[in-house]
Amino acid sequence: xxxxxxxxxxxxxxxxxxxxxxxxxxxxxxxxxxxxxxxxxxxxxxxxxxxxxxxxxxxxxxxxxxxxxxxxxxxxxxxxxxxxxxxxxxxxxxxxxxxxxxxxxxxxxxxxxxxxxxxxxxxxxxxxxxxxxxxxxxxxxxxxxxxxxxxxxxxxxxxxxxxxxxxxxxxxxxxxxxxxxxxxxxxxxxxxxxxxxxxxxxxxxxxxxxxxxxxxxxxxxxxxxxxxxxxxxxxxxxxxxxxxxxxxxxxxxxxxxxxxxxxxxxxxxxxxxxxxxxxxxxxxx
Numbered sequence: 001x002x003x004x005x006x007x008x009x010x011x012x013x014x015x016x017x018x019x020x021x022x023x024x025x026x027x028x029x030x031x032x033x034x035x036x037x038x039x040x041x042x043x044x045x046x047x048x049x050x051x052x053x054x055x056x057x058x059x060x061x062x063x064x065x066x067x068x069x070x071x072x073x074x075x076x077x078x079x080x081x082x083x084x085x086x087x088x089x090x091x092x093x094x095x096x097x098x099x100x101x102x103x104x105x106x107x108x109x110x111x112x113x114x115x116x117x118x119x120x121x122x123x124x125x126x127x128x129x130x131x132x133x134x135x136x137x138x139x140x141x142x143x144x145x146x147x148x149x150x151x152x153x154x155x156x157x158x159x160x161x162x163x164x165x166x167x168x169x170x171x172x173x174x175x176x177x178x179x180x181x182x183x184x185x186x187x188x189x190x191x192x193x194x195x196x197x198x199x200x201x202x203x204x205x206x207x208x209x210x211x212x213x214x215x216x217x218x219x220x221x222x223x224x225x226x227x228x229x230x231x232x233x234x235x236x237x238x239x240x241x242x243x244x245x246x247x248x249x250x251x252x253x254x255x256x257x258x259x260x261x262x263x264x265x266x267x268x269x270x271x272x273x274x275x276x277x278x279x280x281x282x283x284x285x
Contacts, residue, residue: 019176020116021239028242030159033104039157040087045080049073052081055091056147061157066221068113068145074117078173081145090277095162096145097170103137105180109214114142115221126218133212133232139176141170141238143202154239165218166240171239178236181206185227198229206217207241209233 015231017025019032036043042243049070056064066072068081076099084093100108108114110129112122143166163173167179183202186193208231215228220246 004096006022017171021035021171023170023237024242025172027166028164029172031243032128032165032168035157035161036084041092041158042085043162044083044166045084046083047075047080049075049079049096050093052083052096052145055083055094056145059091059147061147061261064094065144065220067098067142072116072118075097077168080166080169082166084158084162086152091147092149093096093158094145094147094272095143097141097143097166099176100139100140100142104135105137105140106131112220122220124218125221126222127215127221128217129215131212131214131230133210133214133230136232139175141167141176141179143167143179159205160207162243167207167238168242171235176238177234177235178235179208179233179235180232181208183211183229184219184222185229187226188230189214191227202229202231206231207233207238207244209237209241232252235236276278 014035049068052068053070055062078099079097081094082098086092100114102108106129110123110127111126112119112127116122143163146159146162152158163181170176181202183198184237185198189197199211202208210233211229211231212232213227215226217225219226219228
């Protein structure tokens with residue numbers, strides 16, 4: 001696996017990357033940018049979530065995932081979002097990623113602090129959180145807020161590329177212990193159909209290692225009954241997910257990926273040399 005480089009964060013020294021992990025991260029970033037360049041799409045890493053919310057609402061999304069809505073959430077220095085633009089400079093896709101330092105990620109869900117960090121922690125006896133994925137904690141990355149403009153859905157690879165690119169940027173900045181995301185069901189789908197859809201989207205499209213129900217009933221963030229799926233990967237699994245073979249990417253590109261549930265302010269385009277210059281501690285964009 002090669003030698004280990006080291007980095008210090010606010011807690012203690014942690015192993016940063018093996019040679020294998022560094023190579024996967026670089027391949028993911030270069031491959032993502034190359035795939036988007038073919039489609040004349042640029043990618044920017046941003047931190048201003050007010051701009052993210054404004055873009056989403058300008059395209060008709062009144063209800064946003066509260067975990068990425070600045071009206072509900074407080075963001076840290078490791079939180080960012082991706083903005084994809086076409087050759088005209090028009091926003092065509094977004095994806096958000098946050099980082100939490102927690103002992104138990106399920107406790108974060110039960111308290112609803114995952115979505116409502118600007119409020120007191122809420123306890124709702126109707127809100128039952130049960131999942132087949134064993135409890136996990138530490139530094140947990142949480143992605144979501146994926147939006148692709150309708151005329152780019154199913155043909156642009158953005159739903160496949162953006163979660164992996166965000167994962168690579170997050171890892172390059174500082175390693176995490178676990179990667180997570182959530183998918184909500186379509187109320188019109190039967191339970192078994194919803195399970196199959198969630199597994200396909202979570203694993204094949206977003207690149208997570210496992211997908212399981214975490215809520216099957218009352219879901220307070222949306223004040224409705226629903227089925228919510230938790231997507232999860234360990235750090236090693238997240239690294240392995242970063243690079244998609246071109247044949248698989250082109251096969252997924254042909255699918256009709258319609259509606260899915262689920263950095264500096266300088267606004268400079270991401271490019272490989274600035275993101276992965278040798279010896280760099282943090283990604284620069």
